[in-house]
Amino acid sequence: MTSLPSSPSRHLARQRRIQQAKRRRAVTIAILLLLGVGVLSVRSLPRTSLRQIQKTVWVSHPEPLAMTGGDPYIRALMRTISAAESNISKPYNVLYGGQLVPQLNRHPNICVEIVAGPNQGHCTTAAGRYQFLTSTWQEKARQYHPKSSSWFGTWGDYSFDAESQDLVVYHWLKDSSAWSFDIPTALRDGRLDEVLRRLSGTWTSLGYGIESNSMTTRLPRIYDNLLKEELELSSSGQLP
Incomplete structure (x- = not known):
């Protein structure tokens, strides 16, 4: 027959049970705290950052243009600009920040807070493949939009569809009076650096400005690859 533990033994056993319960409680609290910190960290991320993670897919090769035809040198330049400005799988639909x-x-005209860089704290309406500000889009659409003579143009409600975005930029880049510079000729002469420098006042991510990004230093190589692709498409008749 097993004898009952003495009073000191019962006391020690009780102390051990109390200590074990405290340890289990401490572990539970620590786990709950870690989970809480994780939830708060996710919720504290900027909303645009969450949307960017959820809805955008960065690409290693800039998407083809929506427009057909045109000068392959300008087409390659346009895709190079978008490599720095909107290099995702749906570039025509993107706002600053990734939403x-x-x-x-029409231009979405949504002002998104700038979360980094020299303009942090302000907001920007940059949208689309070429990150047009609302005011810039309206100005350039009046000059170059394929439907600029339509009645809606009077109110500044130019269609912001993918092909129109391309065509406005294409004709803008070809207009030497707009830049005081002949971009097509400079590209054919191999003066890409000079072209990017001239355009960097409009698209600061091209370099020479205040908002270079991770793509900026790769742009010459990207342009060379895209130009080869566009020239091949043009020579094969695949650009109607």
């Missing part, structure tokens, strides 16, 4: 908009019947 995507479903409708392109």
Whole structure:
């Protein structure tokens, strides 16, 4: 027959049970605290950062243009600009920060807070493949939009569809009076650096300005690869 533990033994056993319960409680609290910190960290991320993670897919090769035809040198330049400005799988729909908009019947005109760089704290309406500000889009659409003579142009509601974005930029880049510089000729002469320098006042991510990014130093190589691709498409007749 097993004898009952003495009073000191019962006391020690009780102390051990109390200590074990305290340890289990401490572990539980630590786990809950870690989970809480994780939830708060995710919630504290900028909303645009979450949307960017969820909805955008960065690409290693800039997407083809929506427009057809045109000078392959300018086409390659346009895709190079978008490599620095909007290098994702849906470049025509992207706002600054990565949020995507479903409708392109007009410029979205959504002002998104700038979270880094020299303009931090301000907001920007940059949108689309070429990150047009609302005011810039309206100005250039009046000059170069394929439907600029339509009645909606009077109100500045130019269609922001993918092909129109391309065509406005294409004709803008070809207009030597707009830049006081002949971009097509400079590209054919191999003066890409000079072209990017001239355009960097408009697209600061091209370099020489205040907002270079991780793509900036790669742009000459990107342009060379895209130019080869565009020239091959043009020579094969695949650009109607």
